[in-house]
Every structure is written in structure tokens, then in C-alpha cells.
Amino acid sequence: MRIHVQNPANDPEFAITQAQWDAAIARSPDMAGLQVSFADSEEGFASALPEAEILLSWVRPLRQRFPAGALPGVAPRLKVIACTSAGVDSAAPFDWLPDSVALLNNRGTHAEKAGEFGIMAILMLQTGMPIFADQQRRGEWKPRFSSTLEGRRVVIVGLGSLGGGVARRAKQFGMTVIGVRNGAGDHPDCDETHSTDALDRVLPQAEFLVLACPLTDRTRNLLSRERIALLPSGARIVNIARGAVWDQDAVCDALDAGHLEGCVTDVAVPEPLPAEHRLWRTPGMVVTPHVSADDHARYNDRTLDILFENLRAMREGRPMPNRVDPAKGY
Amino acid sequence: MRIHVQNPANDPEFAITQAQWDAAIARSPDMAGLQVSFADSEEGFASALPEAEILLSWVRPLRQRFPAGALPGVAPRLKVIACTSAGVDSAAPFDWLPDSVALLNNRGTHAEKAGEFGIMAILMLQTGMPIFADQQRRGEWKPRFSSTLEGRRVVIVGLGSLGGGVARRAKQFGMTVIGVRNGAGDHPDCDETHSTDALDRVLPQAEFLVLACPLTDRTRNLLSRERIALLPSGARIVNIARGAVWDQDAVCDALDAGHLEGCVTDVAVPEPLPAEHRLWRTPGMVVTPHVSADDHARYNDRTLDILFENLRAMREGRPMPNRVDPAKGY
Numbered sequence: 116m117r118i119h120v121q122n123p124a125n126d127p128e129f130a131i132t133q134a135q136w137d138a139a140i141a142r143s144p145d146m147a148g149l150q151v152s153f154a155d156s157e158e159g160f161a162s163a164l165p166e167a168e169i170l171l172s173w174v175r176p177l178r179q180r181f182p183a184g185a186l187p188g189v190a191p192r193l194k195v196i197a198c199t200s201a202g203v204d205s206a207a208p209f210d211w212l213p214d215s216v217a218l219l220n221n222r223g224t225h226a227e228k229a230g231e232f233g234i235m236a237i238l239m240l241q242t243g244m245p246i247f248a249d250q251q252r253r254g255e256w257k258p259r260f261s262s263t264l265e266g267r268r269v270v271i272v273g274l275g276s277l278g279g280g281v282a283r284r285a286k287q288f289g290m291t292v293i294g295v296r297n298g299a300g301d302h303p304d305c306d307e308t309h310s311t312d313a314l315d316r317v318l319p320q321a322e323f324l325v326l327a328c329p330l331t332d333r334t335r336n337l338l339s340r341e342r343i344a345l346l347p348s349g350a351r352i353v354n355i356a357r358g359a360v361w362d363q364d365a366v367c368d369a370l371d372a373g374h375l376e377g378c379v380t381d382v383a384v385p386e387p388l389p390a391e392h393r394l395w396r397t398p399g400m401v402v403t404p405h406v407s408a409d410d411h412a413r414y415n416d417r418t419l420d421i422l423f424e425n426l427r428a429m430r431e432g433r434p435m436p437n438r439v440d441p442a443k444g445y
Numbered sequence: 446m447r448i449h450v451q452n453p454a455n456d457p458e459f460a461i462t463q464a465q466w467d468a469a470i471a472r473s474p475d476m477a478g479l480q481v482s483f484a485d486s487e488e489g490f491a492s493a494l495p496e497a498e499i500l501l502s503w504v505r506p507l508r509q510r511f512p513a514g515a516l517p518g519v520a521p522r523l524k525v526i527a528c529t530s531a532g533v534d535s536a537a538p539f540d541w542l543p544d545s546v547a548l549l550n551n552r553g554t555h556a557e558k559a560g561e562f563g564i565m566a567i568l569m570l571q572t573g574m575p576i577f578a579d580q581q582r583r584g585e586w587k588p589r590f591s592s593t594l595e596g597r598r599v600v601i602v603g604l605g606s607l608g609g610g611v612a613r614r615a616k617q618f619g620m621t622v623i624g625v626r627n628g629a630g631d632h633p634d635c636d637e638t639h640s641t642d643a644l645d646r647v648l649p650q651a652e653f654l655v656l657a658c659p660l661t662d663r664t665r666n667l668l669s670r671e672r673i674a675l676l677p678s679g680a681r682i683v684n685i686a687r688g689a690v691w692d693q694d695a696v697c698d699a700l701d702a703g704h705l706e707g708c709v710t711d712v713a714v715p716e717p718l719p720a721e722h723r724l725w726r727t728p729g730m731v732v733t734p735h736v737s738a739d740d741h742a743r744y745n746d747r748t749l750d751i752l753f754e755n756l757r758a759m760r761e762g763r764p765m766p767n768r769v770d771p772a773k774g775y
Binding site for chain 2: 128227228231232234235238239241242243244247248250251252253254255256257258259260261262263264265287288383386387388389390391392395396401402403404405406409410411412413
């Protein structure tokens with residue numbers, strides 16, 4: 116089988132190298148028969164597509180590369196497109212994707228790092244770090260004590276890699292963890308799980324709310340202005356999902372009004388966020404530039420391991436665990 | 446036995462209340478015979494001392510209250526002075542303390558909160574939060590990716606409640622934990638432990654350094670300018686000990702020079718830190734106002750439980766676990 120790896124241009128930190136490929140093959144010797152090509156240019160991409168059966172690529176170029184109806188013409192042998200990101204919302208709608216081609220996301224690369232970022236953000240909000248950061252700017256030494264996380268309630272929306280990683284850490288700190296996800300079913304690190312339909316009943320209990328769901332038609336504006344009002348006074352929010360999952364302006368308003376005590380967001384609308392944007396300057400808001408889930412030291416190794424797991428499943432006639440359902444969007 | 450509780454004036458958040466006392470007695474019914482008095486004024490303090498056999502007090506007033514040689518005259522029946530802080534350095538030198546009076550610290554109240562603060566600080570430094578805070582001030586969206594903590598080396602100086610609490614959390618995140626303390630002896634959450642004499646050999650391995658020791662004559666300026674130079678380039682430091690344990694100016698110089706990547710300090714010289722002090726404004730330095738170890742929701746409960754454990758030991762003729770050795774200073 117021919118696989119083409121299309122690396123992002125000008126991003127050596129995340130480009131998959133031949134050495135990483137060789138190391139991954141050494142971990143998965145049953146994949147040694149794959150014929151691999153690499154490119155990071157448009158020309159390399161175009162010339163690899165006629166023969167490629169598997170494509171490993173960043174998600175962003177897909178819609179431009181494959182306008183609706185074009186894929187069978189430019190990549191007639193393609194069976195699998197594996198994306199290097201967990202969220203594939205920027206490739207939606209999936210009108211460009213024939214049923215015969217499986218789209219894989221990269222769910223599973225991000226759990227560890229997202230778990231660490233999530234618990235860091237929760238600890239920062241619990242400790243009052245946004246307040247201390249303001250005081251530091253003013254040179255003001257003003258203690259404000261805080262309790263430990265034990266027994267505090269966190270609601271986590273989305274229990275994939277990101278949310279699951281945060282749930283595991285939250286449980287280690289003795290928090291009461293309430294998971295919200297599509298469909299029911301228990302989660303090993305949650306004290307309770309509820310379906311998304313129950314969100315309005317769950318939000319009033321959220322001392323902490325962690326948004327960790329994919330962005331889909333159903334989750335766009337999930338945390339609306341009305342739902343922010345359902346949160347208890349003094350609630351704190353961590354957003355490692357997508358900026359469009361919450362009403363960004365309403366969140367800023369709720370911080371300004373004192374209804375929310377603090378937020379840490381790793382996502383924004385738009386990204387990159389313009390320098391003059393209100394989000395940067397809303398008191399109580401900590402903004403990081405979309406770094407919560409990408410562990411650069413281990414990212415490519417995990418990406419290749421996950422791809423190989425899926426190819427193995429395909430070869431053995433099992434469902435590919437990372438296959439995206441275009442109707443759901445994840 | 447008569448016990449007097451001298452609460453700090455004007456600090457209702459940390460004053461021990463009758464209700465907290467009653468709840469503690471309910472947890473330790475063998476202590477029901479204690480006759481307790483409370484005060485937060487100078488007059489109340491003075492009038493309780495002639496009869497008090499046990500004193501529970503903030504550490505700061507002790508040296509003023511008991512000038513050298515004065516204690517037997519003003520508090521002739523006193524057998525135990527229990528301090529509500531873990532560090533008793535502000536009561537040193539102990540020339541005022543007769544051998545017949547046991548001084549207890551409050552070691553054990555702080556482990557959980559200090560562990561959470563410590564791992565938060567390590568996660569913040571690993572993630573580059575001081576850099577992102579600068580970028581946020583400038584409205585600059587500039588990703589900088591970071592790996593997880595797994596396998597990173599942290600050197601923790603001091604393995605009492607504070608350092609032990611951090612070691613436990615660091616181990617949960619898969620870090621390699623190297624403990625440094627007076628005397629040898631393994632620690633359950635450390636991969637290695639070394640005596641303080643080995644510090645110069647250990648520092649070059651410290652990707653992270655956590656200062657969590659008491660301030661004594663031996664630890665004053667422990668992290669000197671020369672020892673900062675022994676740290677690897679890009680090292681990160683968390684100080685939850687005392688500001689005088691490191692050379693504060695040398696730390697700022699090392700941040701300015703880029704030798705250190707970042708620091709989180711919860712302590713400073715002096716406290717409160719004046720608004721114009723360089724520490725507030727050194728890039729890469731996060732300053733919090735001495736809040737790393739005090740869990741206000743549980744502090745007084747733990748304080749009383751620890752006191753009762755010690756009184757029980759005294760009654761049974763066992764060594765009191767929290768007794769301070771004035772020669773060592775902790």
C-alpha cells in the first residue's frame with residue numbers, strides 16, 4: 116500500500132520525519148510493507164495523490180485540495196485520509212468526502228497533555244491565579260487563600276481524549292467529576308455521566324466547567340448566554356474545545372459582571388486572535404494560543420501509532436477506531 | 446489542663462472559633478477535659494497567660510510577648526506552645542524558650558494544599574504560562590508547544606509536609622523525583638534522596654527545582670548565586686519555602702540573563718513586597734502572596750487535630766511529633 120505523508124509547510128516542529136517513520140515501523144513491524152512518500156509543498160502533494168491509497172495530512176488543506184466532487188478524479192486510489200488533529204471541524208461540511216474513503220481523526224494523541232493542561236487550569240482558577248496576575252502587574256501583595264480541590268464539583272462536557280484526560284486528573288485530586296456526553300454510558304473517571312440533553316440540569320452544579328467536546332452543528336454555541344446564566348455565581352470555566360462552542364462575548368460579559376470568577380481558554384474566535392480583541396483584556400480571563408493538547412515531543416510518534424492501529428483494523432476487517440462519522444462530525 | 450487560644454487580631458478567616466473547637470473535641474473525645482479560653486486582643490492574651498498550661502498561637506507575637514528570660518515570670522505554668530504555622534523561623538533565635546517548654550510547629554496542615562500549589566506551579570512553568578501571560582498583555586497569539594511532565598526531573602529541597610506533598614503529586618505525573626534533605630533515608634515518593642551535602646552534585650540535573658525547606662541558619666541563602674549557576678540552562682524554580690532561602694537578586698539576574706526559564710515564588714523578602722520591587726517585574730517570574738500552603742477551609746480543623754495528637758503523645762509519655770528542636774530551628 117502506498118501512503119503519502121503531507122507535512123505542513125514551514126512547521127518543522129510538527130513535520131513527520133523519515134526517522135520518526137522508521138521508529139514507528141520498528142514498533143509495528145507488520146506495517147513494514149507500506150511504501151511511504153513525504154512532502155511539504157503543494158507540488159509534492161499534487162504529484163503523490165494519483166497513486167496514494169492512504170493520505171496522512173493536516174486537516175486544514177483538505178477542503179481546498181478536494182472541492183466537492185473532485186476527490187475521485189485527483190486521488191482515484193485513495194481509501195483512507197488520516198488527519199493529524201483530533202478535531203476535524205475545519206474540514207466540514209463533508210460534501211467533498213466520498214463514502215468509499217474513510218476519514219480518520221487523531222483522537223488519542225492528546226489525552227495526556229490535555230489532562231495536564233486541564234488540571235493546571237483548574238488549579239490556577241481555584242488558587243486565584245488570574246487575580247494574583249492582576250495584583251502582580253500592580254505590585255500589590257494581597258493574600259487570598261483557597262482550599263484544595265477535594266470534593267469540588269467539575270462538569271466536563273465531552274469525554275473523548277481531551278475530556279477523558281481531564282477527568283482522570285480531576286479524579287486524582289479528589290474532585291467530584293460529572294461527565295456530559297452524547298449518549299449515556301458510564302465513564303471510569305466520572306462519578307456521574309449525563310447525556311447532552313441534561314446539560315441545563317447539570318450546569319447549576321458546576322463549580323468548574325470544562326468544555327472539551329468537538330465542534331459540530333450540535334455543539335456550536337452550546338454554552339450560550341442563557342446557559343452561562345444557569346451556572347452558579349462564581350463559577351469558573353476552562354475551554355479546551357473550540358472558541359465557537361461558547362458564546363465568547365457572553366463569557367466576557369459574565370466575567371465583567373462578576374457572575375463568573377475566572378476562565379482559562381486555549382481557543383478563540385478567530386484564531387489567531389487579533390491584538391485588539393476584548394478577550395485578551397477581560398479581567399479574570401487567561402488566554403493561551405491553542406497549545407493545550409499538542410505534546411510536540413511525542414505527537415508524531417503517537418500519530419503514527421494510532422494510524423497503524425487503524426490500518427491494522429482495516430486489514431483485519433474490523434471497524435477503524437478513529438473513523439469519523441461525517442453525519443456527526445467527529 | 447488549661448489551654449489558651451490566642452487568635453490573630455483582625456483576621457477572622459484564620460481565627461479558631463468555639464464551633465471549630467467543639468467539632469475537634471467531638472473528633473477527639475479524649476480531649477474533652479481541656480479548659481479552653483480564646484482571645485484576639487493583647488489584654489486577653491496577657492490575662493490568660495498566668496494560668497495557661499498550653500498556648501496555641503500565631504508564631505509572630507511570641508518573641509515580643511516573651512523577651513529572653515521573661516517567660517517563666519509571665520506564664521509560669523506553661524508547658525506547651527503550639528504554633529499555627531509550619532515554619533517557626535520568625536520566633537528564632539530561641540533564647541526566649543526555656544527547656545521546660547515544648548515548642549510545636551504545625552507541620553502536617555499544609556501537605557495537601559502545598560502539593561497542589563507545587564504541581565500547579567510546575568505545570569505552569571512546563572506549559573510556559575509566564576510567557577503566555579506576557580503575550581496576553583501584548584495581545585500576541587504565538588503558540589509554543591510543550592511536552593508532558595512524564596520523565597522530567599524535579600529536585601525537591603526539603604521533604605517535610607510541603608516538599609512531601611509536592612513529591613507525591615510529581616510522582617503521580619510520572620516525574621523523576623529527587624529529594625534533598627537533612628540526613629539520608631528514603632522517601633516513598635522520591636526516586637532518589639540525597640543529603641543536603643550533595644546539593645551541588647544534584648543541582649545540575651534539576652530541570653525543575655522546588656524549594657520547600659524550613660528557613661534556618663543552614664538554609665539561609667542555600668540557593669546562592671553560585672548554586673544558581675550550577676542549574677542547567679533553562680531550569681525552572683518553584684519557591685514555597687521562604688524568600689531568604691534563595692538569593693532573590695541573583696534569581697532575577699538569572700532570569701534576565703536567560704539562564705533560568707521561569708520561576709514561581711510564593712515568598713519574598715520582604716513580605717509584603719513593596720510595589721516598586723524588582724521581583725514583581727522580572728520577566729518569567731510569577732509572584733503569589735504567600736498563599737501556597739494555607740487551606741482556609743480546613744486549616745483550623747487540621748491545626749486542632751495535630752495539636753491533640755501531640756497532647757495525646759505527651760500524656761502517654763511519647764515524643765511529641767511536632768516538637769521543634771531549637772538547635773535545628775524546625
